[in-house]
Every structure is written in structure tokens, then in C-alpha cells.
Amino acid sequence: MKAKTPKLPRPKSASKPKPLAAHQRRFFQEEGYLIVPDVFAPADLEPLREEMAEAIEEAVQALKAEGKLTQLHADLDFDHRLAALYRDSKENGEAILRRLEGRSSGGFRAPEMFNVITHPKLLAKVSSLLGTEEVVASSVYRIRPKLPNIGRGVVPWHQDSGYFAASCDDHLIITCWVPLVDATAENGCMQILPRTHRGPVVEHHTGGNAGFLVIQDENLPSDPRQAITAACPRGGVVFMTNITPHCSTPNYSDHVRWSIDLRYQSADVPNNVAALPKKIDAAGKADRAFYEKVTVACYPPEADFVVQSRKRPATVADYREYVRRRETYDGVKSGYAPIRPWPNRATAPAAKA
């Protein structure tokens, strides 16, 4: 990816960022999710879409230079180009996706991404759900380009806490699912099981579609037919708790269902903001003190960073610090203890009828 200037002016916005209204907060508390159709103006997300389109163009040019690609589909827009490239060649499509998504789909760290993660309109709403002004962004954010008619982006039933340390089960970590196109049932928006988020983290299995964790139907906290279809327009956000079961369905449209999902927690919830390795060896192993400190976090392998604190403004990460933390954590490739050793679906005993 090309070198970037770190500072990017945020587009001026006429309206002051608003927290969620009491009825919206109540809905979230009762249902375990909330869809707000107009958190962003579509223009707020345009720089991110453009930067991702640019990253695709760079990947295309690299493949062309290697002689691997002749049909560039340069006439197609952001919503359609990757689908056409993937259709022509799965190998090229995967190479572009790997470049765009980076390690664990969270490798994209352009200023435009940081600007969405730290956008005051989003933080005002997150802050009102967390009930604190000191907010930490969990580095577990993902870019999800769900391509038409392939299984890759179809995410099976899970609770986000299925991925996190059990020590964080009782803490609120909010997922903000941000579509970059209108997300519909046709292009594979999420399905959410409402009113089940006050229960426990149920059994997950490894070996779900595309390597994701999966909650088998018999382990879901309620009948999957109770699920709601979480359609959400571009500019909107689907907010969920870390215990809310959700999944997503195939994309039957002709375009990519682009989305990102971001996670936030109170600064009081265990995090790894204070943990940075002193050294990382050639095999990607960090010093012992780092592993001792970092395992307090809900998802130790990825770097958390403070995104809002009026009380301690010096702790808030700017773009440089965000990149530094993410790159450092990406350099640590091994040595983490398993977060949650769920059984494998293929080898687990069959559920009782």
C-alpha cells in the first residue's frame, strides 16, 4: 500500500454529534441490538470507500505487473469491481482480499479507517450505550467484503464473546456493524436473535463456515426462527452486545456487500492499552512481561487503543499511535495462550435429540 500522510482533515459537519435517545438505549438494553439508520451522512463514509477502492486498484496493478491479470474491470465502481475480478479468477480475488484485509481482516489502517473508528458521531452513540465518556476501541475490527454467490463471507451463528476471553463475559463490548452499501436480505445482511443477550455465552464449536466459530442450532439460546433480519442502509449502524447471537446469510445480489465491524468498551473493562512488547524476536515471539500484561485483555492478540477521554486526554491515541500499536501487535505472531478452547464440530460428540 502506498505511503500515507497521517493527518486527514475530517469533513466539516453541520450537526453536533448526538448521543442515543433514551428510547433507543432502552431498546438496546431490552433487545440486545439497535439499528440506527442515520448515524453517518453517506458522505462521511465516502473517503473510506474511496481509499478501499484505491487499495483494490493498487492490488490490481501489482497482479498486472506480475502478469497474472489482464482484465482489470477499471470501468466498474467500488461496489462491483471486486466481484468481477473474483469471478474471473478466484486466485486473484483472494490475493486482492488478502492485501486489503491484512492479518485477520483488520490490517487496513489508512487514516480514513481511523477517522471512521474515531468519528464523533459514532463515539457519541457508543458512549451513551456504554454509559461512560472514556472509551477504548478494541482492535478487533474487521473489513467484510461479502462477494456475490460465494460462501466465503457467510458468517455462522455466534456471539462475539465466543471469540473473547471468558473473563470478559460479564463486560459490555459493543459491536458497531457499519455497512458501506445498503445492507439487505438479498445481499446478506446480518440476522440477529433478539432478547437473548442476558444469558450466558453458549457453547461454540470451531470448524464453522470459512473457519469461523459456530453455535449449532441446538445450542442457540432461542429458536433461530425468532431471528430478525438486520437490514441497514449505508450511513446506518447496527449496534449489538457481545452476547447477542448473530450470523449472516449469502449475498445473492450482483454487488459486494461491503461492511466494517468495530468494537468498543469502557476504559474500565480489561484491555491491553498499557501493554507493548519491549522486544520481538525473529520468530515473532515477544518478551515474557508482554504476555503477562497483555492477557488481561478481552482479545489479547490485537491492540486496543483509547479513542475518547475528556478526563485523560493525553491517553487518547492519535493516528500515529494507532498505527504504531497495530503494527507492533502484528509483529507478535506467536506465544499467546489459547483464548477459548472450543471443541471442534467435526470431532465433538453428537448433540442429544
Ligand SMILES: O=C(O)CCC(=O)C(=O)O
Ligand atoms: O458482516 C457479517 O456478515 C458478519 C459480521 C459479524 O458476524 C460480526 O460483526 O461479528
